[in-house]
Structure formats: structure tokens, C-alpha cells
Amino acid sequence: MRLPAAALAALVVVIVVVEGILALEPPTLFLGAADWTGHLATTAIIVAAIPRPLPRALVIGAFAALLIDLDHIPDLLADEGINAQTPRPVTHSLLTVLAIGAIAAAVRARLPRYGDFALGVAIGVPMHLLRDVFVGPGVALLAPLYGGVVEGPFLLYLAGLIFVALYAALRPRPVQRRA
Secondary structure, three states: OOHHHHHHHHHHHHHHHHHHHHHOOOOHHHHHHHHHHHHHHHHHHHHHHOOOOOOHHHHHHHHHHHHHHHHHHHHHOOOOHHHHHOOOOOOOOHHHHHHHHHHHHHHHHHOHHHHHHHHHHHHHHHHHHHHHHHOOOOEOOOOOOOOOOEOOOHHHHHHHHHHHHHHHHHOOOOOOOOO
């Protein structure tokens, strides 16, 4: 699928499928699947909008950042523990972003072969958290130091996503000439 079509398809997935399912407040398992789908579609739209080809490993890393949601598993097992004071696990925070950024920098310096993947994860995690700010109960960005929740209006997220998807679909592309 060409990137413009992929961006518009991902936008439809976010608007119709994901947000429609989330509005129904389904059981946790379906809620998680819809949320993951929304994160994947959002990442696809942003990647499609980037005007130059990206290294495959960087793109895979950006999508792999979805794995930060594995931190919800203890809550699903009824062991809220440290997450009891925040709407999302405390690892959904800027401290995690900084830690992953530092790890990515170290990987790029010491293991250049994996540098693009590490950079993709370091870019993908803040994208993930940005969506979480606008969808659902918000994020305690300064956790575990401070539990104040940051929330944004969903319509702002949706307007931004529509803008980026339209840019990805409609931006001029260089004509490729056959030799």
C-alpha cells in the first residue's frame, strides 16, 4: 500500500474503529486491543507524513514503542501497587522517556548496528505518551515524583491527526524516472 493511502486508511481506523470501540467502554481486553490499534494507526500516520525515506529499523522501533503498554499487566492482575495513584502505570512518564533516550544514545554509540532501532523506540515512546494525554484518563507525566495528571482535549488530537494524515496523503512527491 502506498504511504498516502496508508495514512488515510489509518485515519479511518482511528476514527471509526478505535474511537468507536473506546466509546462503548468494552471489557478490558477489547479496550486494550482498541488502544493498541489506535497507537499503531497513529504511528503509521506520523511515519507516512515524514517526507524522506526512513531506515526500516527506525520505523520498526517506533512501532515497537507500543510495548510500553506491557506495564499495564500488573494492574490487570489486580496488583495496582505503585500505580494506584495514577491513571496509567508510572512508567508512562517523562522519566521513562529520558531513560529510553539515554539508552538509545548509548546503543547508537556502542552498537551502531542497532542504533536506528533504538532511535525509533526513543521517538516512539513520546509519541505513545502524547496520544495517551489526549485519549483516556490522561498521563501523570512527572510520575513517580508527582502524580498530577495531564489531559488534552480529544478533538485537538483528532484535528492534529487529520491534518497530518492529509499532509501525508496530499504532499507532492518527487517523480521517479525509470532508467
